Structure formats: structure tokens, C-alpha cells
Amino acid sequence: MKLKTKLSLGLSFLFTVILVFGVLGIFYINLLSNDAAKVLKNNHESLVYCNNMLKALENIAHYETAKSDFNENLKKQEANITEPGELEATKGVRQNYTELLAAPDDSSNYPQIRMGLQIINDLNQNAILKKNNIVQKTADDAKLWLTIIFTVLFLITLTFIVNFPAILSNPITKLTEGIVEIAGKNYSKRIYLKQKDEFGELANAFNSMAEKLDQYERSNLAQLRFEKSRIETIINQMNDGIIGFDAKKRILFLNVVAEKLLGVKEAEVMGKYSADVAVHNDLMRTLLQDGVKKELKIYADNKESYFNKDVLNVMNSEEVIGQVIVLKNITPFHELNEAKTNFIATVSHELKTPISSIKMSAQLLSDNRVGNLNEEQNELIKSITDDSERLLKITSELLNMSQVETGNIQLKLQPVAASAIVQQAVEAVLFKAQQKQVTIKINADDNLPMVNADQEKTAWVLINFLTNAIKFSPEHAAVEINTTRKNNLVEFTVRDTGKGIEEKYLPKIFDRYFKVPGSSKTGTGLGLAISKEFIEAQGGSIRVQSEIGTGSSFSFLLNIAG
Ligand code: ADP
Helix, strand or coil: CCCHHHHHHHHHHHHHHHHHHHHHHHHHHHHHHHHHHHHHHHHHHHHHHHHHHHHHHHHHCCHHHHHHHHHHHHHHHHHHCCCCCCCHHHHHHHHHHHHHHHCCCCHHHHHHHHHHHHHHHHHHHHHHHHHHHHHHHHHHHHHHHHHHHHHHHHHHEEEHHHHHHHHHHHHHHHHHHHHHHCCCCCCCCCCCCCCCCCHHHHHHHHHHHHHHHHHHHHHHHHHHHHHHHHHHHHHHHHCEEEEEEEECCCEEECHHHHHHHHHCCHHHHCCCEHHHHHHHHHHHHHHCCCCCCCCEEEEECCEEEEEEEEEEEEEECEEEEEEEEEEEEEEHHHHHHHHHHHHHHHHHHHHHHHHHHHHHHHHCCCCCCCCCCHHHHHHHHHHHHHCCCHHHHHHHHHHHHHHHHHCCCCCHHHHHHHHHHHHHHHHHHHHHHHHCEEEEEECCCCCCCCCEEEEHHHHHHHHHHHHHHHHHCCCEEEEEEEEEEEEEEEEEEECCCCCCCCHHHHHHHHCCCCCCCCCCCCCCCHHHHHHHHHHHCCCCCCEEEEEEEEEEEEEEEECCCC
């Protein structure tokens, strides 16, 4: 039965209870009041008339008014005959009264009239008693019926009161429990309600919803498991070490390579805080301490390998929910690079001596003492000298670069006067400057302290700055060298008024083999990279400022000596 029908029935029943009680009550009250009215109206009035007639009879011999009183009451009595025998008695009184009026001195009528009135009185009194009994019975009946109906209705209402809240609350409680279970992801929860009302329908809808959620969860779970094992397989097949952390830096997974590198098994460290693992694991400590990108030399599996550390943030919308450290195995590249560096070092070294002797021979040939050369021969000799000089510069840069790459920069740090470095550099480029009619201006602070530097390497850097400045300056331009003290440092700056460098290339200018696109084709793009390495190896720093069309300013800072 529908809940709506149940509610309608319940309310209709209550309405019926009120109606039945009301109608029954009114019915019995009417019955009682009718019975009582009858008693009052008929019998009680006869008693009053008889009484009045008896009083009037006492005075009838003396007063005329008594006669009319008697007559009036007798008439009323004659009109109020209700009981059997009352008519005869009233007629007897009328007859005796008529006789009394005809013969007032005959006193024998008095007792007969009194007796007649007494009979009427008795008849009515008896009737009153009888009707009283009837009223009493009606009241008893009313009491009985009302009690029976009240008891029946009370029992029904009581059952209704006891059961009805449960009809509503039981399914609601069950549904609430079900919803709580579903909210807690227990999709196997079902609700069983026998009723076929709206709650039953709701329970069915709930069960089919739970069923669908269950299916969805199971298919999702299977999908997730599949994806997980797929990703695990991929991760484990990789040559790179991979370590996953959650947002609180707890270890989530390690692949096989990472296990070997760290020397731990995944099961041993899974779920542990990386900082706790780092206490007993040097590599983990290094991985956690160092910056985002770094090359690491790791000794694992009985060999030395090189890895590039990359830290990737795992994001969920805007939030970082974990990190993955990827240790990319760069050993093969390292080996290749090493072979390349060795090759370059060997070739440059082997080329340096013959090129020097070519240059020397060319210079000797150009000497008039050796013999006179014609114009054309002089040009050829000059070109040989220029080319061999350029080749020497390249071989020297390549040699320096191989030193830098193998980490073999040999420094001779000592207190050196800044002016000595400047002088050495200027002398080296003077000829080039003169060729291009570029003037070199030297500005130096007074009383400059000595710097702690390797004179040769620092002069090499300055020469590189000056060579570039001259190369990129127009003819007749001026190149400035400034040496200034900055707290505990001395700054060497080479400023030119050349074409300048576009801002987007500035961050790359110190990279190896980088040349500004479209600039001169000669040069290796190694000069500034080597300069950076040389200066940083001495504890200094290097920088560039440049504006296209205005010129460039290359500078480095070195610590003062002492
Ligand atoms: P290179 O041997 O090619 O000169 P460098 O490392 O010394 O190599 O310089 C790299 C590049 O930087 C050059 O190719 C040039 O494009 C740019 N560069 C260096 N110095 C200057 C300068 N003073 N003015 C403009 N561009 C410069």
C-alpha cells in the first residue's frame, strides 16, 4: 500500500473517531434531554394542577376565586392526559366537581374529588418514576455504548500511535544507514524493505544506485590496477633510476635501477620518510640535499656511473602532491664526451707545435734579412701568419676547454697587481687594435690592491674580452678597460661601443660553442665559456651587460689578495 494511502487512511480513521464520538454523544444527550423533557412536560404539570386544585378545593366554600382557580386547573389537567387511567380519574373529578357546584352543601363530593385528584397524582408520580427509570436506562445505555466504542477506538488508536511512527521512521533509518555506508565507499550495501510503498521504491532505487556504483568502482579499480602494473613495468624496464615521493616526502616507489643505486630494496623503504632513510644512505642524503638538476657520480654495481638528477613535481591542479626523482644514466654520454675531450686535447696538442713553427717560419720569411719578397709574396706570408695565429688561438682554446672539461684547470693563485694583468692583455692585443685603429683606454682606481689570481689565466680572459671588443667595434672606435675596487673585490671591465648583443642571447653567452646568430663566422664560441670557468675556478664571478646598437660591457670580479 502506498505511503500516501496509508497516511490518508490514518487521518481518515482519526476523523471517523472524532465524528463517531461527536455523533454518538449528541445522539445520547438528545435522547436523555427528550426523556427528561417528557417527564417535566407531562407528568410534573399534572402534579402541579392536582396540587393547585387541592388548594382551591379547601377554599371553594368561602371564595369565588377558588372556584375559577379549580376550574382553570381542571381544564389544564383535562388537556394533559398522558397516562392510562388518568382520563377516567380526571372525568370522575369533573363529574364530582360539577355535582359540588350544583349542591355546594353536599360535602360528600369533597372526599371523592380528593380521591380522584390523589389517583391522578399517583398515576403521574408512578409515571415519573417509570420515566426516570427509562432515562436512567438511556444514560446506562449511553455509558455502555460510549465505553465500548471508546475502548475499541482507543485500542485501535493506540495500535496506530504505536505502529505509525515506525512505519515512517524504520525505512528512513535504514535509508540513512545505507547512505552513510555509501558515503564511506561501501558500495556492497543494500537496503531490504518488504513494503511496496514509496519507501520500497526508494529502497529499490537506492539498491540499483549502489549496484551501479559498485560496478563502476570495480571497473575503475581494475583499470587502475592495470594502469599501475603497466606503469610499474615501464618504470622497471627503464635504465634510469626512478624514486617517487608523496607530498610529505615519504617514499612511494623505487624502480630496479634505483634499488641498485641506493643499495636498498623497495619493500624496505616503502612508506618511510626519505629523511629517515637518508640517515643511513649517503646517496639518498645527496639526492635530498642538492638542487634540482645535478650531475652525480655514483659507484654502484661494482662500477662508476654518471647520473643526471632531475626532480619532477607531481601536480594535481595547482597543488604539488608528490615528487619524482629521475636519475638519468648518462654514463655512455660521459664516456663519449671523455673520448671527445681526450681526442681534442691530443689533436690540439699535436697541432700546436707544427702551427707554431709555421707561424715562426712565416714570420722569419717576412724578415728582410732573410731575403726580399715581392708584394704578392708578402701578402701570402701575411695571410699564412694570420691563419696560423688563428689556428693557434683555436688550438689554445680547445686545449683550455679540454682542461676545463676534465676538471684539470691548474691554477697558480698568487697576489698579482691588476695593472700587470691589464698590461699583459693590452700588449697582446695592441697589434690587432692598431690594425683596426681602435684606441684602448685604461682607467684604473688609485691604490688598487693586489688580486688573488692566476695571472696567465686572468690575462687570457681579459685578452678574450679585448679581442671580442676590438672585433665587434667599428674602426677608429675606443675600447675602455676599467679596474675598480668593490669592497673586497676588484672589478675588471672591458667596454666597447660595438653592435651589442640582443637581450635574449645574454643568458646563453657563456655557454660552450655559443655564438650570436649572424655574428662573425670565425671563432669557436668557446672563449667566453672558458673565461667563465677560469674566473669561477679562481673564486670570482663573470657577467655581461649589453644593449643592441650601444655596445657591450664584459666584466669579472676577483678577490683581493690577503
Ligand atoms: P668567439 O671565439 O666565437 O668569439 P666567444 O665565446 O668569445 O667566442 O664569444 C661568443 C659570442 O659572443 C661571439 O660569437 C659573439 O657573437 C658574441 N660576443 C662576444 N663578445 C662580444 C662583443 N664585445 N660584442 C658583441 N658580441 C660579442
